[in-house]
Amino acid sequence: MKVLITDEISQEGLQPLLDDPRITVDVQLGLPVAKLHEIIGGYDAIITRSGTRVDPPLIDHAERLKIIARAGVGIDNVDVEYASNKGIIVVNAPFGNTNSAAEHTLALLLTLCRNITLANPSLKSGEWKRAPFTGHELKGRTLGIIGLGKVGGRVALRAKAFEMEVLVHDPYIAEKRAEDFGVKLVPLEDIIRYADVISVHTPLNDETRGMIGTEHFAGMKNGVIVINCARGGIIDEAAMLAALDSGKVLGAGFDVFSEEPPASELVKQLIAHPRMVVTPHLGANTFEAQKNVAVDVSRELVNYLDGRPMENAVNIPRFDPDLMDHMRPFMGLVSQMGDFLSQLAPANPEKIIFTYNGKLARYDCAPLTVCGLAALLNRHTEVEVNMVNARLVARTMGMVVEEVRTTETESFSNLVTLAVHTPEGKRTIAGTLFEGKVKIVKMRDFHTDFTPEPHMLVISYEDRPGLIGKIGTILGEENVNIGNMNLGRRAKAGEAMVVFSIDSPASEDVVARLAEATQASFLKQVHMASVS
Template sequence: MKVLITDEISPEGLQPLQEDPRIQVDVKLGLAVEELHRIIGDYEAIITRSGTRVDSALIRHAKNLKIIARAGVGIDNVEVDAASKQGIIVVNAPYGNVNSAAEHTMALLLSLCRNITQANPSLKSGEWKRAPFTGHELKGRTLGIIGLGKVGGRVALRAKAFEMEVLTYDPYISEKRAEDFGVKLVSLEDIVRYADVISVHTPLNDETRGMIGAEHFEGMKNGVIVVNCARGGIIDEAAMLDALDSGRVTGAAFDVWSEEPPTSDVLRRLIGHERMVVTPHLGANTFEAQKNVAVDVSREIIHYLDGRPMENAVNIPRFDPDLMEHMRPFIGLISQMGEFLSQLAPANPEKITFSYYGKIARYDCAPLTVAGLAALLNRATETEVNMVNARLVARNMGIAIEETRTTEAESFSDMISLSVQTPEGQRSMAGTLFEGKPKIVKMRDFQTDFTPEPYMLVMNYEDRPGLIGKIGTILGAEGVNIGNMNLGRRAKAGEAMVVLSIDSPASDEVLEQLAAAIDARFLKQVHMTQAETD
């Protein structure tokens, strides 16, 4: 096998490949795009970091490519869908730099608390000043961790060693998982209200972009410290600058930025602020981490050659092809159900139950369970959750998975039910296929009949005359067109559930108007990315 390396990779980490007589390793750094396109057809594997764009154009030239290996966590520079269409396996190294990122978080926090970045140049310049650099201890302070994943969990353990009290907000883990780390699971509002130090450790996505904004800074303690070693943009940087200028935040430490390298005036002012400790995205930049990620992807390539399962593949299922072909329509159904329910269920799932009814229960439903689980959890982690790693992700989150099957079915020849149990209660839905297309036939105990579409509104309220009209009037006034409507009721003038498909997303202001107008018990906008592509 010929392996091409296009970015700086730790030589020590590549040793497993160098020692395997079946593998020829070529290191060619700084290739022009045209040259890379010209030679890529000779290789069966490519190893990159962030410096090489593995896009559809490159993949079209990669006639013999079998594996794309990203020596790091993120795969933003790899067009996974294009690779999948060509049957190319994409692997990454999601665990190799976790310890480095956690240690860098603590390094920034300690540097900020003990004024290291100011005291160091002062002494080097010949001054002997001590009083201006009086610092703060971590012992006895409350650390609020947003995101108790691989990095956040390690930060929690290190903070506990400094005798800090640790609170965490993470809507995708169970209370048991938090207890395993010896931390208390709380709401985001409680993190903001009670923490002396706030550190974010979430992926950057639609849910987390700007999740700490001006309104949160207003609710924080005076003198709070804010740390971001996760992803630029999770914290609103303009609001961060205002909070530092106002004095509400005593100091902040950032390793990541919404623009890298930073160019905007806001970022230049934030980076230059006297109470900021800053680094240029160094969280994973240790010799150990670079070696670890190289070792991880090297092993994956060897696993491929040996015909062994690949631990960190992001785009391949491992099921019998004949079974997959039979299950494919149902995989589409349960994936849409999982994505839909993930946006409705309360935080901190403890148990997820997959139930199969009718003819489909005669088969091994494991592919469906894993596909539904991946769709449910894909918004919860910084790495893509797929059919390969979904169960591992759920286990790491402390979520119990249950699967039941019965060939007995009441209304449909095949039906799938999905239920999520949380400390706040249970959310469930059921679906089937109608002429090959997904159909949601039940939500909680309401009978429904709708096909998931890209933008939807789910509302639950006490049924009273005129409310449907109010909903239409409010949406119409804002230029939001209703595509389809499904109404489920328990009884006349009882509790009602309405599911609307809309042609465009509704703003937060519109949602607030709707909630007030119908006195909603529950109102949620759902964005179905899978419905956009199906």
């Protein structure tokens, strides 16, 4: 295997490649794009950081390329979809910098509490002042961690070593994981209300963007400290600046920003605030972290040569062609079911059971299980979840995954059922293929018959005359067109579940109006990224 390295990579971390006689390593830094296009066709793998754009033109020139390895977490510089279409595996190193990021979180926190950034220049200027820099101890204070992933977990352990009380909010982990860390799993409202220090450790996506805003700052303790070493944009920066100006927040430590480097006046003002301690995205910038990510991607290349699973692949590797041809339609089914259920199920899943009924159960259904598991988890983790690493991610999150197969079936030749068990109860969804189309035929104990579409509403309420009309009126007044509707109920005037497909997303105000009009016991808007 010939490997091209185009960015600065820790030489020590490349040792697994250098020690393998099957691998030839060629380091060529700072190549012009034209030259890179000229030579890439002679390589089987490329290792980059953020300095090389692995885009379609480069991939088109890479006739032999089998692996793209990003020595770091982010893969913004890699066109993963295009690489996948070409059958090229993309791997990254999502865990190599976790310790570095956790330590940087504590570094910002301690710097704030002990006024180090203020005392240091004062003393260097020749002053000897102590009273203005009186600080705060961490012992006995309550730390609220949002996101108990790899970094959040390490921050929790270190905070406990400082004798802090630790509260954690993470709706996508099991309670057992929190117990393993000796911390208490609580709703976000409790973090906001009780924490003396709040630190975020979530991925940045549609769900987490701006998740800490003006209304959250209003509910925090006076003198709270806020830390963000995760991703810029998780904390609303305008609300953060206002909270600092008002004195609500004692101080904040940010390593990440919505703009890097900063361009807008808002971000520049936030960075310049006297009670902000800031660093230019240094969370992963330690020699140890750079070595670790290099080791991680090097080992993945060796795993590929040895035919072993690649745990950090961010796209789906190809299965046995004969099995794939048979399973592909059902992989689409279970993926849509997992994506749908992930948006409806209660927080903190403990167990996920995949049940296969009918002719399908005669085959090895493991590819279906990992595909559905990836769809269930992928919205809620800081790591890209795929068919290779889905079981590992679930185990890390404290979940038990079970698979049941039986050729017995009542109504359908093939039926797939997903059941998610949580402390609040169980959520179940069942689906099948009808003339090649995905059909959801059961939700909880309601019989249904609908095909997932990009925008949907799921509503449960006590059935009463006129409610369907009210729902239609409210949606119509907001120019939200109903495409299809499926109603399930147990008995007349009993609990009903209705699923609408709508042509465009409904606003939060519309959802609130629907909840009030129907007195809904459950109402969720579902956005199906896997459906076009």
